[in-house]
Structures are given as C-alpha cells and as structure tokens.
Amino acid sequence: MDKRLADIEQRLTKEYKDIAIFVKHVFDEYDIKTDEHRRLIASNALAGIKTSGVEEKVFYDMIQETKRWMLDVLERTAQDFEHKGDKYWNKNFPDGTHK
Numbered sequence: 133m134d135k136r137l138a139d140i141e142q143r144l145t146k147e148y149k150d151i152a153i154f155v156k157h158v159f160d161e162y163d164i165k166t167d168e169h170r171r172l173i174a175s176n177a178l179a180g181i182k183t184s185g186v187e188e189k190v191f192y193d194m195i196q197e198t199k200r201w202m203l204d205v206l207e208r209t210a211q212d213f214e215h216k217g218d219k220y221w222n223k224n225f226p227d228g229t230h231k
Contacts, residue, residue, distance in 0.1 A: 133159070133199055140203070140210050148213050155206050162195055 137159070141152035169191065173183050208224035215221035 133203060136203055137206075140206055143210050144213060148210075151206065151209065155202055158202065159199060162199065166192070166195055 137152065137156060141149060141156075144152055173188065176183060212221075212224050215223075
C-alpha cells in the first residue's frame, strides 16, 4: 500500500500533494492503533483473558479494507485532478475536485 500511495503522490502536482500527505498520516495512525491493539491483546493473553480469533480477523480485515478504500478514493481524486479542464473526461465525483 505504501508503494501505491507513493505512486499516487508522485502523480499529484505540488499544490495537491497535501491530500496524499493527509492519507499517509491517517495510515500512520491506523498502524499506531493496530500496534496498540496488538499489545492490548497480548497483555490480555498473559492475564488469561481469551480473545476471539474471529473478532481479531475482522479487526485486521477492517483496517486493511479501510486503507484500500482510502487509496481508491485518492486514486479517483488524482484522476480528476489530472483531467481538470478536459471536457471529455467523466468526473469520478459529481462536484469535481473543487467547489
């Protein structure tokens, strides 16, 4: 995912790189929260508190799915930026890239 984010960031012009930086910051926060969750589950396991494997899988799958979703939105936004002013481009978002 980091490679895809870097590729999208390179495609964006200087004035729009901030949105890629924002997504990177969100991904970093997800990684921090995932690590905190992993440590909590490990400490609970040491204390004898069992955690459902299904719930753990759902947690990690949801984090990955959210990251993929954010990259997809960023990709479509970057496409709209790239085709700004192209009258034959069908916008990914009805309002375009600005109000």
